[in-house]
Every structure is written in structure tokens, then in C-alpha cells.
Amino acid sequence: GESVGLHLPTLSVQEGDNSIINCAYSNSASDYFIWYKQESGKGPQFIIDIRSNMDKRQGQRVTVLLNKTVKHLSLQIAATQPGDSAVYFCAEKGDSSYKLIFGSGTRLLVRP
Amino acid sequence: EAEVAQSPRYKITEKSQAVAFWCDPISGHATLYWYRQILGQGPELLVQFQDESVVDDSQLPKDRFSAERLKGVDSTLKIQPAELGDSAMYLCASSPTPGTSGREYQETQYFGPGTRLLVL
Numbered sequence: 001g002e003s004v005g006l007h008l009p010t011l012s013v014q015e016g017d018n019s020i021i022n023c024a025y026s027n028s029a030s031d032y033f034i035w036y037k038q039e040s041g042k043g044p045q046f047i048i049d050i051r052s053n054m055d056k057r058q059g060q061r062v063t064v065l066l067n068k069t070v071k072h073l074s075l076q077i078a079a080t081q082p083g084d085s086a087v088y089f090c091a092e093k094g095d096s097s098y099k100l101i102f103g104s105g106t107r108l109l110v111r112p
Numbered sequence: 113e114a115e116v117a118q119s120p121r122y123k124i125t126e127k128s129q130a131v132a133f134w135c136d137p138i139s140g141h142a143t144l145y146w147y148r149q150i151l152g153q154g155p156e157l158l159v160q161f162q163d164e165s166v167v168d169d170s171q172l173p174k175d176r177f178s179a180e181r182l183k184g185v186d187s188t189l190k191i192q193p194a195e196l197g198d199s200a201m202y203l204c205a206s207s208p209t210p211g212t213s214g215r216e217y218q219e220t221q222y223f224g225p226g227t228r229l230l231v232l
Contacts, residue, residue, distance in 0.1 A: 043223035102154025
């Protein structure tokens, strides 16, 4: 319900440290996964994506890890910066359509 | 860098009034999505278009919501009449035509800034 959604899990990290945000997905048949960053009052911003035939993919300062055995996805942010403070959503796509199913989000707070 | 455009950014209306939101996807993107996002939750798909055709509107409350993409480019989402529970962020996203993106993955959805609706 809405009261649950307002209490987002929060990860607080020190500036310069690495951050790991976790996500459990629901559909073992999902073949595509994506991470978005959403700042207050803005639309979700694409960070990185991965297909199910891979278990790791790297971008600039970010890495996505996929463990299909336990249906777990993680986002690693290296050298976390204050500008990384936001809510992070994972999303999965089933194999038959382009519909994305979003997780509940994690709030990342970066302490200066 | 190409972006999804949405307007208005904010809309305040009274219940029972009609509201409309507009979206212009990234140029060349054939697939367009409308999502609703309640504060603190992830976006939920309302309707998906492939060109001018509706692909999925299973979560669209059709008694009061309508969406169109007449020429397969920009799109309008309408609510009539608006209810208090419709207060939310309405997001538009687009993704490339399969085979044309130039990226490794064609499923990537790019979101616009959203329209924040408040129904009083």
C-alpha cells in the first residue's frame, strides 16, 4: 500500500565509498533487467542494463551483477559522490513483451 | 542528447474535471509508454503503443482514462473525470524500433521528466 511505499529502504554511505544496492526480482523467465536513478521531482534516468545471458556488466563507475539462481540483481557504484543521492529502481522485462516491472526502490544517501 | 518531452510539468485540478497530458518521444522511437508513479513507489505501466497501435492497455482504467497516438509520434493521455486517487506522477517513456537503436539492447526505455498531477 501507499504507507509501505513511503518508507523506502535507505542506504547511507560516506562520500568516496562504494555502494551496493540490491534487488530481488520475481519472474525466473525475465530476460532483461535495468537500473534507473530517480531524483526528486524528476523522471527515472537510465543507468545500466543487462540481459539474462550475462552475469556482469560494467559502465562508468557502475556495475550490474545478475544471479539468476537466486533471482537477485545488484548495482555497484564506485567512489560514490553526493550527486549519486537519489532513489534507485530495478526493473525486469519478461520474455514476451517490452513491459517493465519495477521494484520498490532504494534511497541512497551520500554523506559528505 | 535526445530526450522525451512532456507537458505540462505540473497540473492542479479539481475532482470531476478533465485533464490531458502530452508526450513527445525521442525521434524515431516507435514504442511509447505511459506510466503512473505514486509517491515512494515504482512506475506502473498504463498503456504501451507500437507506432499508432495500442499493444497493452490492460492496466488502464478505461472508464476514465484514454490514450491516443494518432500519427505514431506524439501521444496524449486524458483523464475524465479526475478523482482524488489520480494524484500521482505521470511518466512517458520511449524505446527504439527493434534493429534501429545502434545500442546493444533495444529494450531500453528512456523516460521524460513527468507530469505531476494533484487532484483537489
